[in-house]
Amino acid sequence: MTAIEVDGISRTFELRSGAFGRRRQVVTAVDSVSFQVQRGELFGLLGPNGAGKTTTIKMLISLLLPTGGGARVLGFDVVGQAKDVRRNIGYVFGGDRGLYSRLSAMDNLKYFAELYAVPHRIRDRRIAELLAVVGLEGREQERVEGYSRGMRQRLHIARGMLHSPAVLFLDEPSIGIDPVGARELRNTVKRLVETGTTVLLTTHYMFEADELCDRIAVINHGRLVVEGTPGQLKSRAGSSGILEVEVFGAVPVGATEKIAALPEVHRVGVEDRDGSQLLTIGTAKGADLEADVLACLDGAPVARIHTRPPTLEDAYVEIIEAS
Numbered sequence: 001m002t003a004i005e006v007d008g009i010s011r012t013f014e015l016r017s018g019a020f021g022r023r024r025q026v027v028t029a030v031d032s033v034s035f036q037v038q039r040g041e042l043f044g045l046l047g048p049n050g051a052g053k054t055t056t057i058k059m060l061i062s063l064l065l066p067t068g069g070g071a072r073v074l075g076f077d078v079v080g081q082a083k084d085v086r087r088n089i090g091y092v093f094g095g096d097r098g099l100y101s102r103l104s105a106m107d108n109l110k111y112f113a114e115l116y117a118v119p120h121r122i123r124d125r126r127i128a129e130l131l132a133v134v135g136l137e138g139r140e141q142e143r144v145e146g147y148s149r150g151m152r153q154r155l156h157i158a159r160g161m162l163h164s165p166a167v168l169f170l171d172e173p174s175i176g177i178d179p180v181g182a183r184e185l186r187n188t189v190k191r192l193v194e195t196g197t198t199v200l201l202t203t204h205y206m207f208e209a210d211e212l213c214d215r216i217a218v219i220n221h222g223r224l225v226v227e228g229t230p231g232q233l234k235s236r237a238g239s240s241g242i243l244e245v246e247v248f249g250a251v252p253v254g255a256t257e258k259i260a261a262l263p264e265v266h267r268v269g270v271e272d273r274d275g276s277q278l279l280t281i282g283t284a285k286g287a288d289l290e291a292d293v294l295a296c297l298d299g300a301p302v303a304r305i306h307t308r309p310p311t312l313e314d315a316y317v318e319i320i321e322a323s
């Protein structure tokens with residue numbers, strides 16, 4: 001059964017500038033985007049800054065009106081049945097604003113349960129269940145001001161789930177959270193999906209998307225570029241292998257261009273490391289380019305060179321660069 005059905009949804013913003021706001025500019029934030037999320041699925045929406053992810057989510061949770069197309073969440077129209085949509089969904093935006101830091105986690109949850117009209121007879125059980133799901137049981141009496149960012153974000157998720165929504169929207173939940181906290185957060189998201197919640201997630205962390213998502217849509221400049229499972233995205237990207245070369249100091253001038261011009265090379269990325277540069281070379285299937293690449297480097301000291309299969313991040317970079 002379909003949980004989220006997005007049908008050519010669009011959103012433009014009108015910007016006014018100049019004297020008396022006479023100069024008008026129309027920005028298309030989301031441009032005819034369509035996708036479907038099935039019940040129980042964990043669906044990832046990926047894209048660079050400004051791609052239109054948050055605008056899409058805001059329309060799906062009926063915080064923002066579409067200027068074209070439409071969408072249904074759990075069968076409810078996001079415009080015509082906005083109240084029903086809001087009653088049946090939860091959402092959590094990244095960052096840790098919105099909790100009462102002088103109160104304990106328990107008092108925060110009780111307060112929000114009141115606000116969301118969670119019936120009293122089930123409130124305490126629901127809070128206990130959620131504290132277990134987000135891994136904060138035993139810490140609920142502590143004031144939120146002493147919580148780490150990751151703990152606050154998990155508390156936000158518990159808040160967003162108080163009214164037992166069938167669909168949860170998570171917009172960059174792991175932003176600014178350290179690796180251990182981010183792992184805890186991923187476990188929380190996994191547990192939510194295990195309990196049957198449909199999750200739509202945006203993230204800039206590709207390994208997170210790879211680990212969590214059943215399916216992914218990539219959007220760029222407001223348009224949906226590609227959709228599929230993480231495995232499909234990896235195999236759909238042009239490169240079948242990644243040749244990584246770490247060069248001590250800096251890559252010689254002109255070498256990157258020479259490598260990019262080699263047959264069977266799809267793309268070359270250069271990343272600054274501490275005291276070295278890492279070349280990430282996307283290659284065609286079965287290509288053996290080590291000798292050619294070393295020749296292009298013209299004797300520059302190489303710390304390591306090896307071939308590995310493409311990650312979701314490699315595929316994502318190729319997809320975005322090509323779109």
Ligand SMILES: Nc1ncnc2c1ncn2[C@@H]1O[C@H](COP(=O)(O)OP(=O)(O)OP(=O)(O)O)[C@@H](O)[C@H]1O
Pocket residue numbers: 013014015027028029030047048049050051052053054055056
């Ligand atoms: N209220 C607004 N008024 C004008 N332009 C807006 C408004 N909200 C968003 N935009 C523009 O719409 C585009 C999409 O923004 P959006 O926030 O949806 O991107 P995003 O993919 O969520 O980016 P990020 O990863 O940085 O959060 C951007 O160009 C943004 O400047």
